[in-house]
Amino acid sequence: xxxxxxxxxxxxxxxxxxxxxxxxxxxxxxxxxxxxxxxxxxxxxxxxxxxxxxxxxxxxxxxxxxxxxxxxxxxxxxxxxxxxxxxxxxxxxxxxxxxxxxxxxxxxxxxxxxxxxxxxxxxxxxxxxxxxxxxxxxxxxxxxxxxxxxxxxxxxxxxxxxxxxx
Numbered sequence: 001x002x003x004x005x006x007x008x009x010x011x012x013x014x015x016x017x018x019x020x021x022x023x024x025x026x027x028x029x030x031x032x033x034x035x036x037x038x039x040x041x042x043x044x045x046x047x048x049x050x051x052x053x054x055x056x057x058x059x060x061x062x063x064x065x066x067x068x069x070x071x072x073x074x075x076x077x078x079x080x081x082x083x084x085x086x087x088x089x090x091x092x093x094x095x096x097x098x099x100x101x102x103x104x105x106x107x108x109x110x111x112x113x114x115x116x117x118x119x120x121x122x123x124x125x126x127x128x129x130x131x132x133x134x135x136x137x138x139x140x141x142x143x144x145x146x147x148x149x150x151x152x153x154x155x156x157x158x159x160x161x162x163x164x165x166x
Contacts, residue, residue, distance in 0.1 A: 030102030045107075048104055050105075051099070054097060060073060064140040069140060073132055078096070102125065
């Protein structure tokens, strides 16, 4: 993942929904071109997609459907800013299902993952890029491995919490 999760979705939601909450939340809207160009010549690159519709969890489900593989996400590795977590906890949202703009999810061979991460961290706005999970031969579910050592299956998003604005 090229950067933090949920900034855009929460920023727009707060602006639209008039929750009366304020803070230093800003949309992460930016061009994904620098991140995608940074990995184009990487021989281990298998897939890239922006998580603008349905967030990271939706992209993970797309990977499952397209490959038949299981996607295992490491909750502790997924970059979510504290203000985003706080608002999500107050309003009952999961940041993994929120729109991200200016971010990219990539699937890269394990042998090239560190190189991909270094390339992204060298991009403006890529300082929080992270290796967030792996795929494996198993039932095609998206599994979130929690910070407490548990695991839960992430269901598919039934309805986008942030209607399309563009």
